[in-house]
Amino acid sequence: MFEIEMLFAFALFGVGLYGVTSGRDFLRILFSLEMLLNAVIMMLAITAHYLGMTQNITMAYMVIVLATLEAGVGILIFALAHKVSKMVIPDDYTQEVI
Amino acid sequence: MNILLLTIILLLAVASLMIKKTVPAMISFALMMLLLGLYYMSIDAKLLGLFQIFIYAGGIVVLLLFGITIIGIEFPKAKTRPLAVVNALLVFVILSTIFFRGVDSLSKVIDKPTEDIHLFAHSFSDMVILFALIGTSLLYGTIKMTDALRSKRRKDV
Numbered sequence: 430m431f432e433i434e435m436l437f438a439f440a441l442f443g444v445g446l447y448g449v450t451s452g453r454d455f456l457r458i459l460f461s462l463e464m465l466l467n468a469v470i471m472m473l474a475i476t477a478h479y480l481g482m483t484q485n486i487t488m489a490y491m492v493i494v495l496a497t498l499e500a501g502v503g504i505l506i507f508a509l510a511h512k513v514s515k516m517v518i519p520d521d522y523t524q525e526v527i
Numbered sequence: 528m529n530i531l532l533l534t535i536i537l538l539l540a541v542a543s544l545m546i547k548k549t550v551p552a553m554i555s556f557a558l559m560m561l562l563l564g565l566y567y568m569s570i571d572a573k574l575l576g577l578f579q580i581f582i583y584a585g586g587i588v589v590l591l592l593f594g595i596t597i598i599g600i601e602f603p604k605a606k607t608r609p610l611a612v613v614n615a616l617l618v619f620v621i622l623s624t625i626f627f628r629g630v631d632s633l634s635k636v637i638d639k640p641t642e643d644i645h646l647f648a649h650s651f652s653d654m655v656i657l658f659a660l661i662g663t664s665l666l667y668g669t670i671k672m673t674d675a676l677r678s679k680r681r682k683d684v
Contacts, residue, residue: 447615505672
């Protein structure tokens, strides 16, 4: 059970990595970044449950806080980039944002 | 039960990236986060599950919706890179290989009796500083970006 659930966490990490590297629009990139961080939180929760590493749950809370901050910064970066160049796909940006 | 839940989570994750319309993609993302919270609750991490639901399915989804209202709901079709699938599969295979090579040594930890753990004092005293540094720099980035956005808007007016 432990191994299978860890495999699901790795698969979620893979899906997130695909979303980040496939060059989609900003919304999908933010989704994918959250998925990457959620895969890490999932691994921490699974190891805490099955291996008794309860201190990992504390680490998971920290990752959640950082993920929230990262989402805030990400939204602002894309809002600013959209304001400057009217584009939502990072590959299409041609000018400096700041 | 857990496997079914995780399968649905994975399918919703793929759906949120593949669905072209923005709002259905957002709904599948929110549902994925909600189910992840329920999954954490099912593996005895109830507070983590509640955090997941409140912060992700609540806060971050609303934040992303706020971003969509600024930028607009229609996104043009992007050219996807075919090598990204290979990249993701490669990372998945590497992670799984590393994990299955070391899983035997991990299982020894289960047999050990649970010790009294002083969480922050023993395990996270160094890491807290690192997390605080990253958090502060992200907060600085947020303030800087807000400032830049405001000055751009002022220039436009």
